[in-house]
Amino acid sequence: GNSVTQMEGPVTLSEEAFLTINCTYTATGYPSLFWYVQYPGEGLQLLLKATKADDKGSNKGFEATYRKETTSFHLEKGSVQVSDSAVYFCALSDHNSGYALNFGKGTSLLVTP
Amino acid sequence: SAVISQKPSRDICQRGTSLTIQCQVDSQVTMMFWYRQQPGQSLTLIATANQGSEATYESGFVIDKFPISRPNLTFSTLTVSNMSPEDSSIYLCSVARDRAVFGPGTRLTVL
Numbered sequence: 001g002n003s004v005t006q007m008e009g010p011v012t013l014s015e016e017a018f019l020t021i022n023c024t025y026t027a028t029g030y031p032s033l034f035w036y037v038q039y040p041g042e043g044l045q046l047l048l049k050a051t052k053a054d055d056k057g058s059n060k061g062f063e064a065t066y067r068k069e070t071t072s073f074h075l076e077k078g079s080v081q082v083s084d085s086a087v088y089f090c091a092l093s094d095h096n097s098g099y100a101l102n103f104g105k106g107t108s109l110l111v112t113p
Numbered sequence: 114s115a116v117i118s119q120k121p122s123r124d125i126c127q128r129g130t131s132l133t134i135q136c137q138v139d140s141q142v143t144m145m146f147w148y149r150q151q152p153g154q155s156l157t158l159i160a161t162a163n164q165g166s167e168a169t170y171e172s173g174f175v176i177d178k179f180p181i182s183r184p185n186l187t188f189s190t191l192t193v194s195n196m197s198p199e200d201s202s203i204y205l206c207s208v209a210r211d212r213a214v215f216g217p218g219t220r221l222t223v224l
Contacts (some may be wrong), residue, residue: 015187
């Protein structure tokens with residue numbers, strides 16, 4: 001079955017540091033890949049997505065590239081801000097599941113001034 | 114993209130009681146999904162709800178505990194039955210077109 005593995009948190013960074021959150025997946029077929037973000041006290045929001053191999057999703061300075069050869073979708077940001085403190089979830093869906101999502105366990109990010 | 118509302122936004126319930134959560138979408142959708150997010154955990158799919166047919170439940174979830182209704186293409190309910198403290202979670206409904214959109218969630222606390 002489909003599954004997502006992402007790096008354990010919490011991750012604590014200083015403002016303007018470089019961020020990488022690793023995500024790898026197992027899937028049959030050709031899934032779409034997503035990063036969702038959950039800010040403190042808020043609901044889940046789509047951060048970025050990629051629907052096929054070599055696609056790069058980007059939003060708010062975050063990027064992730066769909067790497068089929070390594071089954072990975074690592075999230076990166078060149079310079080994090082305090083406002084990026086949140087929980088980040090990697091997820092996948094495939095057309096067979098009708099876009100139901102398999103989520104990773106989430107990675108908590110804390111950015112300090 | 115679709116806009117989803119959920120009621121109630123939060124509730125505190127007694128052990129052994131049941132709570133029905135409503136999910137309303139502003140447009141017609143074929144498939145709706147119910148997820149659970151336990152404290153400090155990720156989201157887990159409970160079931161997929163299609164209009165006009167019985168919901169399809171994921172492993173570990175059963176209809177007697179989480180009955181779902183899907184009376185039309187814009188509405189669904191999830192009932193958490195015979196609650197215990199372990200059911201304390203955020204329950205979210207979701208719909209999907211080109212991407213999944215989530216409702217704001219219902220925060221349930223069972224005492």
